[in-house]
Amino acid sequence: MDPISTERITPASITDIMQTAYIDYSMSVIVSRALPDARDGLKPVQRRILYAMLREGLLHNRPFDKCAGVVGEVLKNYHPHGDSSVYDTLVRMAQSWVMRYPLIDPQGNFGSVDGDSPAAYRYTECRLTSLAEDLLRNIDEDTVEFVANYKESTTEPSVLPAGLPNLLMNGSTGIAVGMATNIPPHNLDELIDGICAQIDNPNITIAELGEFIQGPDFPTGGRIIGRKGIDEYMNTGRGIVRTRGKVTSEQMEGGDRERVIITEIPYNVNRATLVTKIAELVSSKEIEGISDLRDESDENTRIVIELKRGEFPEVIISKLYKKTALESSFGVNLLALDNRRPKQMNIKELINCYIDHRREVIYRRTQFRLRKAEDRAHILEGYKIALDNLDDFIRIIRSSANRDEAKQRLQEKYPLSDRQVAAILDLRLYQLTGMERDKIEEEYAELIKLIEELRSILENEYKLLGIIKEELRELQTKYSSPRKSEIVPYEGEISKADMTPKEGCFITVSHKGFIKRVSDSEFRTQKRGGKGVQGGNTYDEDFIEHIFTANTHDYIMFFMNNGRVYVEKVYEIPEGSRTSKGRSINNVLQLQEGEQIAAMICVKEISEDYNLVMCTRNGTVKKTNLAGYKNFRKGGIIGINIDDGDTLITVKLTNRESDLSIVTRQGKSIRFHESDLREQGRATRGVRGVKLAPGDYVQAMEVVDESMTLLICGMNGQGKRTSFSEFPVQKRGGSGVIAAKTAGVAGALAVKETDEIMMLTKNGQAVRTSVKDINVIGRITKGVRCINLNDGDQLLGIARIVEAEEEVTKLDSEETPSESAEE
Structure with a gap:
């Protein structure tokens, strides 16, 4: 029979098919590509890169390895998309002018703030930073859910344990379908102070949080002008933050002329494009009074603008702010996935998401460690029974024809589980000495204390939250760094x-x-x-x-x-x-x-x-x-x-x-x-x-x-x-x-x-x-x-x-x- 004649064809409206397909596509982009998770602040591709590097052993104290190998591993096991998207993401996580706290340690040409492209992944090398490892820490202790990868050959984490508040710490940018997110980076010291304050007082107001979290802290430094936009996004999740480069003026040799020096630029501004724009304005005479323009930057920004005799630097600086990207706006939109649903949140709600996530991670980790400790204690209890009746155990084992018979006879006479008997039968002779017996007693006593401590954590919410704060404070000491972006009032800002x-x-x-x-x-x-x-x-x-x-x-x-x-x-x-x-x-x-x-x-x-x-x-x-x-x-x-x-x-x-x-x-x-x-x-x-x-x-x-x-x-x-x-x-x-x-x-x-x-x-x-x-x-x-x-x-x-x-x-x-x- 013709197989085609057995097919069942159902008529359908092309409008309905396209609508359904577009909705499915939209949800895929929103949930699985463009928006970060509110818990660990990562998009799926970023999470997969970090997890793949962990499994490859590319830790901060190990040798670098080729980026091509990382990209291949991610494509092979976790992310069946284009290699360029994976490599571009890897590069961004390593760029110090993009990430306030880079997650990947680069070696080789990873581009520049001037917009230069990175070298191909066969030339560059990378490894995890210590900070990224703290995002992954305890991942093997049943702290997060693992899901099957795209081909069901292995598993990958649905979220990272996130020992640090990565979403607010490094920010995120993404354009989905019908929505977009644009979260600025913040200072880690301020964030941890704010999180701990919110743990201590869940009813803390956003104004009180603002006393700890001053506002964005961009990796390129610069100045944030005024608090209006900061207060807006902290309260509503949306706001516009005005940023300016850091500009100073100084006398030139001879003392009759001055020069303006730009040492920091606003976030996401291309330095080379900024210099070109200034040159165009000088050439078209939209800005007059500039005699020379030089870009003396290396890894640090230094753009020198020499003024003509008699020119006031304040006037030139004001024109630069007005006509170039030296003053820019950062449109904040705190949109992230909360329970796999996109949600716009204020600063307090985002911190709540992180605290809830860490509470679950610590709880699951404690459960895992409790199970492991109880299992070991169970084995040690079997050892103690064997050591207390050592001669009888040796007699039964020696008189048994095989392992199964020994196991059966021991369980008939003593209250031993299968696992305890198996462990006893695996004992070596030297472990029956008096010294080894003392070690078993000592280990068992320590395990009992550990089990009691772990149970008390599970039963006491206050104690569990205290662990979250304690671990955050440890990491705060480890990664403390001064604020790079200065928040200043708008000079002459008259309403x-x-x-x-x-x-x-x-x-x-x-x-x-x-x-x-x-x-x-x-x-x-x-x-x-x-x-x-x-x-x-x-x-x-x-x-x-x-x-x-x-x-x-x-x-x-x-x-x-x-x-x-x-x-x-x-x-x-x-x-x-x-x-x-x-x-x-x-x-x-x-x-x-x-x-x-x-x-x-x-x-x-x-x-x-x-x-x-x-x-x-x-x-x-x-x-x-x-x-x-x-x-x-x-x-x-x-x-x-x-x-x-x-x-x-x-x-x-x-x-x-x-x-x-x-x-x-x-x-x-x-x-x-x-x-x-x-x-x-x-x-x-x-x-x-x-x-x-x-x-x-x-x-x-x-x-x-x-x-x-x-x-x-x-x-x-x-x-x-x-x-x-x-x-x-x-x-x-x-x-x-x-x-x-x-x-x-x-x-x-x-x-x-x-x-x-x-x-x-x-x-x-x-x-x-x-x-x-x-x-x-x-x-x-x-x-x-x-x-x-x-x-x-x-x-x-x-x-x-x-x-x-x-x-x-x-x-x-x-x-x-x-x-x-x-x-």
């Missing part, structure tokens, strides 16, 4: 906050999304009814849609019409002049498609002391605690879930005891206490706040303050102030009462007598005027003219003015008008 004065400003956003921050000093106070000054140029068919006042050091929260929230410092908003058009808001916030600003809230800090009450165009309101927005992201977070066809129009800050007043486009208003609203989380919808008439929608919502009045301005430029006492407190969800007789409400604000407001029109006109110039009259009135409008123009919105702190003190010593959390 934008320090450079920005605390002053009042207002922020405008146009309909087409152009935003700017303008100092309120650009606008002069005018009398009621004035024509105003030009408040902002706009692009064709664009107009000012939002205006908000703030202090430059406040947080500003941008609430979008779809319910998303973005948070920035006010001083991060680009500054412009009164007549400038501003910058696209997409360059300031990472907006999603179709998002427009609905409201902006300014707070001194994001705390639990306040609530945010949101209101939508269709009258839905929601109360959320301000602290719910503390963990904001650059890309925004959800602030409220919005129904289809609805949009968010305003957000207010409340003190948990506030009344709220909603004003609709048709001039209706409802006042209710915020206790009518239950506190909800961020990603929720809210409840009905006002019942709207057909065609009506919410125009504004304000927090009620009886010491203030409600200012309502119509689109026709007329406005009035009304006491809040004229608005009765109702339950939320009602239709409300008449607030103003007008064809359309442009805006509503709760204002004080001393406040000033800014009024902006559709055509970009702006009027700044005092609130006291607008009369306080009843609810059912039209009001007075607040601004003279040109033909075709209409009032778009109003906002309160915030003064600078110094100016406020001068104008009003009792109270500061503000939209911020002080209200």
Whole structure:
């Protein structure tokens, strides 16, 4: 029969096959190739190289052997991949500018920090370093699991005992599928201090750990600038560490010129490429003032830059930092395999992985040694029985026909196991002397003490952890070395906050999304009814849609019409002049498609002391605690879930005891206490706040303050102030009462007598005027003219003015008008 006709063919989608195959490939790369194990800090190929060299006997006190032999052994038994990948890995583990504590001792050309390639593996030789042997120590005492190799001809360790914290000590770099790791090396002395501190106090904070572990310690030295990136990755597992080369300056002979000398370079920077880049900058005159450039490096870096007469070395050094890799960034990502699963961890979690691993290694080693000691004690107990009955044993053995008969007769008369009898029968005659008997007694007594000690270790967690600390301290003494990378504060590192004065400003956003921050000093106070000054140029068919006042050091929260929230410092908003058009808001916030600003809230800090009450165009309101927005992201977070066809129009800050007043486009208003609203989380919808008439929608919502009045301005430029006492407190969800007789409400604000407001029109006109110039009259009135409008123009919105702190003190010593959390 044709074998083909007996095959069973099952149809399958190529998409399903490719998806499954790619997932399998991805997991193989992640688990078996690119990422290190959190316990020993090694990738599979690195572990296999070290284990193969141990089995080959290439110890630190033995002769070197060819790298070709090591590569061949690894390929033959453990790693069935390309020889170049194995040799490249071997070379990296031997390079002192790559590994803070090299694991392989090289002999021959292993490349250079200038990027030179190593010689072929038939020319180079290697052996393990003493430190690598401590990673492998006790591997033959059942300390780790062994698994079959790829062809099941032998076994290999799934992890090394790792007497040292290799992952953090030497770091690791790897790119898998969909994820990558980049762990910097650290100083071993600091690491061991930190690990021992964490063993003593498992609840130690990361800040307390930071007192022991200062930060990365790169093999090439250099300087680490600032602690911000270090603190970030220690707490979150991610951060950017800024590094610089070590640069000094000195007088040249003659004393009229100076030279700059680079003695250390940042980690992972190619020295030859750095020199070439400096030469290119000098040639293109991007850096002027350099007369000569020489690379005098040997195994130590020394790049000499001679300056022209009269040049200041500080200026040249600053330009080198800015334009070359002499200042670099190291993006830290603490990603490693934890139980064969990739996991991003902070520094404490990584140390916990190592401590747990060492606990298991010591426990298994103790069990192994206990079994071995008990087995030997068992044999010695048999010897003691034989020596106590020596004449009888000799008689039985001599009278037996063969070994099996002797074994049987001895076991019938004495309580001996098979192993004890076999050992007794293997005894030599000289071992029956009195001197040998004393040795057996002495050995047995020592074994009993050892067994008791080993059992006490297994039963006592404190004692077991003490052994971990003791062995780490021994290795700390053995491999102690001073820190190579110096951690220094950023010279002249002045934050934008320090450079920005605390002053009042207002922020405008146009309909087409152009935003700017303008100092309120650009606008002069005018009398009621004035024509105003030009408040902002706009692009064709664009107009000012939002205006908000703030202090430059406040947080500003941008609430979008779809319910998303973005948070920035006010001083991060680009500054412009009164007549400038501003910058696209997409360059300031990472907006999603179709998002427009609905409201902006300014707070001194994001705390639990306040609530945010949101209101939508269709009258839905929601109360959320301000602290719910503390963990904001650059890309925004959800602030409220919005129904289809609805949009968010305003957000207010409340003190948990506030009344709220909603004003609709048709001039209706409802006042209710915020206790009518239950506190909800961020990603929720809210409840009905006002019942709207057909065609009506919410125009504004304000927090009620009886010491203030409600200012309502119509689109026709007329406005009035009304006491809040004229608005009765109702339950939320009602239709409300008449607030103003007008064809359309442009805006509503709760204002004080001393406040000033800014009024902006559709055509970009702006009027700044005092609130006291607008009369306080009843609810059912039209009001007075607040601004003279040109033909075709209409009032778009109003906002309160915030003064600078110094100016406020001068104008009003009792109270500061503000939209911020002080209200």
